[in-house]
Amino acid sequence: MPLVKNGAVVPDPFTVVEAEGPLPEGAVTVPLARLLAEGADLAGRNSPLGVAVPNTADVRELAPHLPHLSLVVLDFPKFRDGRAYSQARLLRERLGFTGELRARGNVLRDQVLFMVRCGFDAFEIEKADDIPAFAKALATYSIFYQPTGDGRPTVASLRAGHA
Amino acid sequence: MTSPLQQKLKITGPTAVTANRLADGVVVWLTAAHGWSTHIGEAAVATTSEAALALLNAAHADENHAVGAYAARVAVEDGRASPANLRERIRVDGPTIAFDAAA
Amino acid sequence: MYVYDEFDRAFLGERVDDFRDQVTRRLSGELNEEEFKPLRLMNGVYLQLHAYMLRVCIPYGTLASNQLRALASVARRYDKGYGHFTTRQNIQFNWIKLSELPDAMAELAAVGIHGIQTSGNCIRNTTTDPWAGATPEEIEDPRLYAEVIRQWSTNHPEFTFLPRKFKIAITAAKHDRAAIRVHDIGLRLHRRGDETGFEVIVGGGLGRTPFVGKTIRDFLPKEDLLSYLEAILRVYNSGGRRDNIYKARIKIQVHEVGTEEFSRRVDEEWAQIREGALRLDEAAFDAIRDRFVNxxxxxxxxxxxxLAEALKNPDFARWHANSVGPHKVPGHAIVTISLKPVGKPPGDATADQMDGVADLADTFAYGEIRVAHEQNLTLPHVRQKDLPELWRRLDALGLATPNVGLISDIIACPGLDYCSLANTRSIPLAQRLTERFADPERIADIGRMHINISGCINACGHHHVGHIGILGVEKKEQEFYQVTLGGKGNLKTRLGELIGPAVSEEEVVDVIERIVDTYLDLRESPKETFIAAVQRLGLDPFKERAYAAR
Known part of the structure; x- marks a missing residue:
């Protein structure tokens, strides 16, 4: 799956590894359970570490590991399943995660702006051809009513500025 | 829905497949040629589960013309289908209430 | 009423463009139906039996006359010349073409109305008292807070793919005309000393598993409104069930984890965000309050x-007795316009009637109209001296039926005549009941009575909270109706109890009449209402008579 960041396809340096077995060299993404079990060992590796988090998990469990994590992958098993939006906001706004926050699964252009507003900055999409459409989707709205951690000005702040 | 092709379908009598036309929502019926007709009398009628399933799968495969396809039991007279229950009668004839614009 | 500013208008324009693009992509096949469905739902577009249905949001039920005219125009140009007002203060058009929807929406957007979040698993239109800003019994106009919630919930990035739909209602009056105890969140504005705040009720709802909402906070200071709502929604979005569509509403989550535990989770989350960006200061309220033109x-x-002179006319007096309510400003009144003429579909209005009401609002009511939960319209600000002329003009439009709050003021869902979920019809039954109970003197004698009809278990006609509730069930492809008694939809919400086996379509009107006759025979005095008599007597006497003729 092409990985999109900042509107362009970029290489994905992370190798997905399973719950058990030896770790390859280089950047890896481990399942959440493995991170929780082997956190200290994993942090000791000299390569970027990522974790894939199911959307049923309480992301607060990640807190002690975040300093060692370069990547958190959140899951959209179906685009209608919106749990990862809350996980993303908690990671960014509550837990202060500043690494890559990646959306994986059923990631559609009509959702991507919501994802960005919740703190995602990387997307695994089905076809590289969709990139222009994703860029367009991000520009669909300029008006935002509610504050999130994305820093976009809200209507309320714009109104106050105009007053 | 882009349902995966259904594997099983139990029917209880002559069955046609109906849906709503994508662009305007009008009620349509699947014909033997796997096209869509606004007349229930032109609907292909299946009398076996296999045949009904084949119709339904054909309908689901054509979601860019008609949506929400399902198998509906129909009455058959002189080889032409007509509604067999209230729901399909309403879909064919419209609401059972006067809906003229004059209040 | 709230007047959109440049930002609100810009947003609506962007939304119309967004939806136009989505419709284009769907018609070209670029989007498949599964992908498109939630997008169209998020804009109020359903696929019903005969056509697409567009549900247009009427924010907290408030309309300006030019907006009502725009709705009339959409009814004429894109539909079959009428619309249907719903229990959630919205309006539905039944015959819309998908290909024409973007144009219809652009027309509505030009006057600041839309279908945004009238469907889908998101936060829906916040509803409130149709008498808001007019009734003397409210402590403050709740529409300010409804608008605050509208803005916060519009295109909320975190809460647009919730487990299930989410409905909020708010009231500030002693009498609850917004059914706040049967909403996902009900908010009751009240005062504690000098402070204004909310009782917060969570987990109410009807449908196939009815629950009366539970109070999880007696007094939420108003500045904390949005942080608290966000905390509730986050707890729900993270933990609400998604494995079964029938168990996905927040009421099930509250029920399964228990009110105490649910409220603990909300408090835990709220503590983290209470002092954050969602905190509302007076300036934030003022900025929105300033956009309300009163x-x-x-x-x-x-x-x-x-008025005294006109009241000598018994026909006018009868209409006045049940259509006119007290206003907070001397010399004014609140007028309810019955959309329940005898023999007509409850809640329907033709384009001509909508235009007519818009004109009357301009002439007599400061240009403002409300949609009431009971599927009627309200003119919230009418000069008392104009009431006789208003009544004559309403009568000419076929809108002066003197039955507001009476037995023929029936709430009914669209039922099998339109709805793809329904098992049975609702509207023809409502029509037959209004015909059976057409005599104005008789219905005045029967007194206060709510009949609610739902054509399936989803309960859009709120049958659980009808004094008489009627639920359509299908048996062997025949229409049958279950009857419940004793439901109430106000602050003392109660769910009705089933009186016995379902009765056939032919029998049901007679059964209802026998129940009503039982009440007339057994009431202590004409002052004892039907609901009070049911509570005093229990179901047995009604049951006995209802089934006596079988």
Whole structure:
């Protein structure tokens, strides 16, 4: 799956590894359970570490590991399943995660702006051809009513500025 | 829905497949040629589960013309289908209430 | 009423463009139906039996006359010349073409209305008291807070793919005209000392598993409104069930984890965000309050001579008795316009009637109209001296049926005549009941009575909270109806109890009449209402008579 960041396809340096077995060299993404079990060992590796988090998990469990994590992958098993939006906001706004926050699964252009507003900055999409459409989707709205951690000005702040 | 092709379908009598036309929502019926007709009398009628399933799968495969396809039991007279229950009668004839614009 | 500013208008424009693009992509096949469905739902577009249905949001039920005219125009140009007002203060058009929807929406957007979040698993239109800003019994106009919630919930990035739909209602009056105890969140504005805040009720709802909402906070300071709502929604979005569509509403989550535990989770989350960006200060309220334009009420006296004179006409007096409510400003009144003429579909209005009401609102009511939960319209600010002329003009439009709050003021869902979920019809039954109970003197004698009809278990006709509730069930492809008694939809919400086996379509009107006759025979005095008599007597006497003729 092409990985999109900042509107362009970029290489994905992370190798997905399973719950058990030896770790390859280089950047890896481990399942959440493995991170929780082997956190200290994993942090000791000299390569970027990522974790894939199911959307049923309480992301607060990640807190002690975040300093060692370069990547958190959140899951959209179906685009209608919106749990990862809350996980993303908690990671960014509550837990202060500043690494890559990646959306994986059923990631559609009509959702991507919501994802960005919740703190995602990387997307695994089905076809590289969709990139222009994703860029367009991000520009669909300029008006935002509610504050999130994305820093976009809200209507309320714009109104106050105009007053 | 882009349902995966259904594997099983139990029917209880002559069955046609109906849906709503994508662009305007009008009620349509699947014909033997796997096209869509606004007349229930032109609907292909299946009398076996296999045949009904084949119709339904054909309908689901054509979601860019008609949506929400399902198998509906129909009455058959002189080889032409007509509604067999209230729901399909309403879909064919419209609401059972006067809906003229004059209040 | 709230007047959109440049930002609100810009947002609506962007939304119309967004939806136009989505419709284009769907018609070209670029989007498949599964992908498109939630997008169209998020804009209020359903696929019903005969066509697409567009549900247009009427924010907290408030309309300006030009907006009602725009709805009339959509009814004429894109539909079959009428619309259907719903229990959630919205309007539905039944015959819309998908290909024409973007144009219809652009027309509505031009006057600041839309279908945004009238469907889908998101936060829906916040509903409130149709008498808001007019009734003397409210402590403050709740629409300010409804608008605050509208803005916060519009395109909320975190809460647009919730487990299930989410409905919020708010009231500030002693009498609950917004059914707040049967909403996902109900908010009751009240005062504690000098402070204004909310009782927060969570987990109410009807449908196939009815629950009366539970109070999880007695007093939420108003500045904390949005942080608290966000905390509730986050707990729900993270933990609400998604494995079974029938168990996905917040009421099930509250029920399964228990009110105490649910409220603990909300508090835990709230503690983290309470002092954050969602905190509302007076300036934030003022900024929105300033966008509300309230009528410049004339200085008038109560009970003008013209009104006293007109009340000598018994027909006018009868209409006045149940259609006119007290107003907070002397010389004014609140008028409910019954959309329940005898033999007509409850809640329907033709384009001509909508235009007619818009004109009457301009002439007599400071240009403002409300949609009431009971599927009626309200003119919230009418000069009392104008009531006789208003009544004559309403009568000419076929809108002066003197049955507001009475037995023929029936709430009914669209039922099998339109709805793809329904098992049975609702509207024809409502029509037959209004015909059976057509005599104005008889219905006045029967007194206060709510009949609610739902054509399936999803309960859009709120049958659980009808004094008489009627639920359509299908048996062997025949229409049958279950009857419940004793439901109430106000602050003392109660769910009705089933009186016995379902009765056939032919029998049901007679059964209802026998229940009503039982009440008339057994009531202590004409002052004892039907619901009070049911509570005093229990179901047995009604049951016995209802089934006596079988």
């Amino acid at each position: 009528p410049a009420f004339e200085a008038l006296d109560d009970a003008p001579a013209a």
